[in-house]
Amino acid sequence: MNIDIGNALDAVAQPGVSEDSLRRLDDRVAAAHDRIERGIADEEFGYAALSLPETTDPDAIHDAVAPLADSEYVLTVGIGGSALGAATVADALGVGERAPVLDNVDPQSLQTTVESLPLSETAVHVVSRSGTTAETLGNFLVVREAMADAGVDWTDRTIVTTGESGPLHALADEHALPTLSVPEGVPGRFSVLSPVGLIPAAILGCDIEAVLAGGHAGRTALAPSIFDCPAYAYGAVAVALERRGAHVNAFVPYAERLEYFAEWFAQLWAESLGKDGMGQTPVRALGATDQHSQLQLYRAGRHDKLITLVRPRDRSQLTIPDTEIEELAYLGDTGVGELIDAEFEATEASLAAASQPNVRVEIDRLDAASLGELLYGMEAACILAGELLDVETFTQPAVEWGKRAARGLLGDIDAPETDAITEKERLVVAPDRSQ
Numbered sequence: 465m466n467i468d469i470g471n472a473l474d475a476v477a478q479p480g481v482s483e484d485s486l487r488r489l490d491d492r493v494a495a496a497h498d499r500i501e502r503g504i505a506d507e508e509f510g511y512a513a514l515s516l517p518e519t520t521d522p523d524a525i526h527d528a529v530a531p532l533a534d535s536e537y538v539l540t541v542g543i544g545g546s547a548l549g550a551a552t553v554a555d556a557l558g559v560g561e562r563a564p565v566l567d568n569v570d571p572q573s574l575q576t577t578v579e580s581l582p583l584s585e586t587a588v589h590v591v592s593r594s595g596t597t598a599e600t601l602g603n604f605l606v607v608r609e610a611m612a613d614a615g616v617d618w619t620d621r622t623i624v625t626t627g628e629s630g631p632l633h634a635l636a637d638e639h640a641l642p643t644l645s646v647p648e649g650v651p652g653r654f655s656v657l658s659p660v661g662l663i664p665a666a667i668l669g670c671d672i673e674a675v676l677a678g679g680h681a682g683r684t685a686l687a688p689s690i691f692d693c694p695a696y697a698y699g700a701v702a703v704a705l706e707r708r709g710a711h712v713n714a715f716v717p718y719a720e721r722l723e724y725f726a727e728w729f730a731q732l733w734a735e736s737l738g739k740d741g742m743g744q745t746p747v748r749a750l751g752a753t754d755q756h757s758q759l760q761l762y763r764a765g766r767h768d769k770l771i772t773l774v775r776p777r778d779r780s781q782l783t784i785p786d787t788e789i790e791e792l793a794y795l796g797d798t799g800v801g802e803l804i805d806a807e808f809e810a811t812e813a814s815l816a817a818a819s820q821p822n823v824r825v826e827i828d829r830l831d832a833a834s835l836g837e838l839l840y841g842m843e844a845a846c847i848l849a850g851e852l853l854d855v856e857t858f859t860q861p862a863v864e865w866g867k868r869a870a871r872g873l874l875g876d877i878d879a880p881e882t883d884a885i886t887e888k889e890r891l892v893v894a895p896d897r898s899q
């Protein structure tokens with residue numbers, strides 16, 4: 465993974481960062497790096513995520529999934545960090561269509577998903593770090609009943625990843641389901657390089673060792689300076705720009721197979737850095753598609769964004785055939801990869817020409833090793849940003865209020881938050897149907 469921050473400098477962008485302030489910021493990056501290394505060495509909560517390339521045991525994953533190796537599909541039942549990592553890895557490695565994700569509680573899509581899958585050839589991976597998440601457990605209870613109704617023994621086709629205790633762990637124990645642990649000290653959104661993110665890819669025959677090796681390359685690339693460490697360069701520049709008004713991070717991968725990666729990044733960035741009244745709002749977009757929907761805003765709208773452009777350098781070859789239409793001659797014999805890269809570079813230049821700060825993130829090609837390095841790099845960038853912003857990067861206390869309110873509404877607990885639902889201020893505007 466390498467990073468080009470040239471278009472974030474104040475010589476080009478507004479807001480922009482001067483090279484002097486980057487050099488001054490580098491002292492803080494060196495101190496933050498020491499802090500991170502100490503956290504890794506002491507296996508501290510959160511920092512332990514940066515040891516996963518070394519601590520995750522791919523053999524244990526292969527052993528656990530061996531009975532499911534005949535699966536045509538792997539259905540992940542999880543939400544947030546318990547789904548987005550697995551979806552990102554499967555998507556990026558080209559098995560996304562065989563690795564659907566149930567990460568919402570929408571009755572229609574749940575029904576459609578369950579009805580569309582050959583349940584006897586489907587493995588179900590239920591993932592929840594807490595083991596209590598209502599959406600995940602609710603979805604799973606529906607899926608297992610559908611399997612039973614279809615005459616499929618769900619205990620033969622289910623594998624669980626969860627914490628050391630909780631209802632999901634109890635259920636797995638009761639039915640002797642194969643169970644792997646969410647690694648100790650690793651928050652969900654930082655757990656992609658563990659069984660949480662790797663099980664579907666392993667069942668579908670992907671090279672998870674190469675993903676971990678890429679993560680390891682990311683580990684060895686950590687260095688106490690933004691001028692030597694791409695991950696820290698990204699994190700530091702994002703923070704510096706946020707401080708100068710770039711409160712939005714439009715994250716734009718130029719590869720369809722990285723669409724879930726943008727969603728994964730959005731959780732990582734929002735849930736880790738959205739604290740104490742700060743935090744860049746991640747916006748997922750896709751290149752070149754969203755050039756035709758969002759770029760007008762990115763170029764001519766407020767100067768309140770960092771635009772992150774991501775691409776694999778090497779792409780598969782597919783050539784646009786020649787055409788008899790003269791105006792389209794320029795497309796003939798052009799690679800589709802050439803076309804999307806021209807769009808990438810033109811968009812990058814168009815943002816610079818409009819003084820809109822943007823950063824280029826590149827990987828060699830979209831393969832297991834580069835993916836592992838990219839995921840690790842973004843996690844390290846996020847942790848570095850958290851150090852510079854001095855926020856509690858690894859928790860997400862603000863999400864608990866809503867969970868209590870919902871459980872109160874469903875009669876599970878007696879929660880004061882639930883009152884706010886019934887006492888909501890109302891000013892409803894509805895069309896007058898009497899006319």
Ligand SMILES: O=P(O)(O)OC[C@H]1O[C@](O)(CO)[C@@H](O)[C@@H]1O
Nearest residue numbers: 544545546592593594597652863
């Ligand atoms: O893995 P769990 O405990 O089911 O949580 C799922 C997701 O929900 C959150 O706790 C937010 O509600 C995320 O941090 C987490 O990734």
